[in-house]
């Protein structure tokens with residue numbers, strides 16, 4: 001009985017890691033597609049969202065079944081709670097990825113503003129690295145690592161703020177580019193929110209290890225900085 | 228967010244200052260070693276032959292060059308004692324406090340009212356509708372276009388004449404309450420009458436703002452500015468500052484032979 005419980009927990013944990021690395025890859029790929037105007041990849045990212053949604057639901061249902069049938073306690077219970085929350089965060093990060101893919105298709109073949117093309121991949125890479133480390137912290141039960149990741153969000157926010165400023169300046173000079181600028185801002189915002197979501201993952205890792213849930217993100221950019 | 232405000236030294240003699248400023252596009256150095264400071268509430272004209280880097284220098288003062296990823300600034304631009312290129316400076320804040328008017332009038336395809344309100348809103352204005360109405364009117368008045376548009380605030384900004392459009396764009400820049408206004412050949416797309424009206428307006432604006440204006444029109448520089456900076460291109464194609472002085476001095480007794488040749492139309 002206990003053995004099959006442990007095996008099932010391990011399976012769910014492994015599924016989180018697999019989903020997580022797919023989401024990581026898609027963060028990089030959708031951003032590259034966005035700045036390179038690669039519609040094929042953008043479409044693939046949008047299409048991939050369906051499967052992520054289904055896997056999230058499956059993980060959630062399996063976790064509920066475990067709770068109902070095994071009455072897990074203490075550390076086991078916290079692990080299951082973390083699994084259910086983290087899978088939700090992964091699913092939402094992928095929604096942002098899908099969002100960027102859709103915006104990319106809307107823009108069509110027009111090249112994106114050069115400053116975006118130059119710096120958005122760095123923003124995505126930082127968000128991807130944050131996600132990678134938060135999942136590593138999860139897999140290794142590494143509370144210290146989970147506590148360190150949120151500071152990386154400063155870099156994402158910094159790039160976001162500067163790119164946002166550049167988009168505003170671009171509109172000032174090119175009022176007819178407002179639609180393009182709007183699209184860019186949405187895409188940047190999606191990326192910025194993805195990074196925030198990785199902080200939520202870290203919060204659940206800390207909870208899982210210590211039993212204490214502590215808010216680590218400031219939720220700074222729930223609305224555009226200059227709106 | 229920006230640390231610029233902390234360094235505020237209101238009423239200082241210079242509104243902004245470049246120290247040993249060089250600007251590159253990739254490996255090409257477009258301007259080099261510029262040292263220049265701009266007296267508060269004065270008009271300074273930047274003149275020089277085409278391609279010598281006037282626009283490049285001008286756009287450095289509110290970090291518009293950030294939009295060009297291959298461009299890079301070396302040196303310092305001091306604004307209230309703070310280098311605007313420091314890592315912790317917020318470019319939104321800089322561009323609000325150092326406004327810009329472009330060569331071609333570029334109103335938004337929106338109403339006259341919205342054109343002015345948008346400028347304020349995107350830079351963080353959060354007042355009521357009444358406050359906004361007041362700000363729009365005041366900005367349009369300051370830009371000397373209120374009488375032309377007061378009865379048609381809901382018409383498109385694009386329905387105006389070229390000269391009116393440019394004054395609308397100046398109103399849009401004023402609406403963010405900047406300290407400095409950068410103007411890159413603001414009258415070059417306009418007829419002579421509209422050009423004169425813009426020049427008169429600029430004279431009015433200096434009561435409240437420090438103005439940096441790029442112009443290729445020597446008469447305009449001589450008529451409309453207090454100080455003039457003459458740039459030229461070196462053998463390596465990098466622009467540099469040849470001479471800076473009060474406008475009347477520079478145009479009557481230039482110190483440099485190159486300035487003399489340029490203002491008398493002998494090259495460029």
Ligand SMILES: Nc1ncnc2c1ncn2[C@@H]1O[C@H](COP(=O)(O)OP(=O)(O)O)[C@@H](O)[C@H]1O
Nearest residue numbers: 252257275276277278279280281282283284295
């Ligand atoms: N976006 C750019 N990319 C590369 N080179 C540029 C760019 N903008 C301007 N330059 C170069 O920089 C030099 C100065 O240009 P500019 O500042 O526009 O001069 P000016 O305003 O005096 O005519 C020129 O050699 C120009 O070709």
Ligand SMILES: [Mg+2]
Nearest residue numbers: 281282283441
């Ligand atoms: Mg120019």
